[in-house]
Amino acid sequence: MAEGKGDIEALIGQIARLPGLGPRSARRIVLYLIRKRAGQMAQLASLMGAVAENSRECLVCGNITESDICAICHDPTRATGEICVVTDVADLWALERGRAFRGRYHVLGGSLSALDEIGPEDLHIPQLIQRIADERISEVILALAATVEGQTTAHYIAEALAGSDVAVTGLAQGVPIGGELDYLDDGTITAALRARRKLQ
Ligand SMILES: [Zn+2]
Known part of the structure; x- marks a missing residue:
């Protein structure tokens, strides 16, 4: 040079x-x-x-924050019984832009993938199962992409929670196949969240 x-x-x-x-x-x-x-x-x-x-990961939910616990997890006005599960922090930020969800989040940090050898232990799935037990969660909303990996991950989590009291829901159809939340406009995200369907 x-x-x-x-x-x-x-x-x-x-x-x-x-x-x-x-x-x-x-x-x-x-x-x-x-x-x-x-x-x-x-x-x-x-x-x-x-x-x-x-910047670092929130110790509770995995959001990016400047302190140990993020502002959402700290906020006493947010509903404590609902956790919205997302693949990535970008999805969490997209949902927050829409202001449709007033509960807490859980960031998985990726999707299950046999091809890439990504198993549940590589994601924040064990922490999610633990939180659901500790925080007396009544509903888990799986806001995961409609890709093969996203849906495999959703099914795995729904299976892991089968037999517990927690309701497991997913975003309504209308989220484009392979679409990631961050690329959707706020209105579409809000509509998909409001019209969520029961998975189990
Ligand atoms: Zn947090």
Whole structure:
């Protein structure tokens, strides 16, 4: 790499690897930031440092937070009897945008997959089963993707809870096959949640 442009090229390279971006937008962003380096760029750099240092998983639900327990788990106004189970933090954030759900969440951190050798112990499934017992949960809403992996995971959890008092529900049909919650608009998420169906 030519002397004098090493860091700038490296920054463009890093930004180009971010989701939804490529080399062309990365160059535009870096040029923009350099022109705003005293203000926006300095703020961005300091925020990135702070978030890298302080962000972690909520010890209860797996949401991304800056303290041990996230704001949702801390919120006394949220219903305690319902847990909405999601694959990823992005799905939790999508559901929160819709403001349709007022209970608590549980982030699995992935889907069961025989192909990728991802079993229940690799996800936060044992913690979910434990929470359902400890927190006297009456309803578990499985807001999992309509993909093969998402549905395999939903069936596994429903099976694991068979025989217990807890109601297991799933999002209504209408969530597109293979669609992940984060890509849906807020109205669709809200409708799918309101019209949820009983799985067991
Ligand atoms: Zn939490």
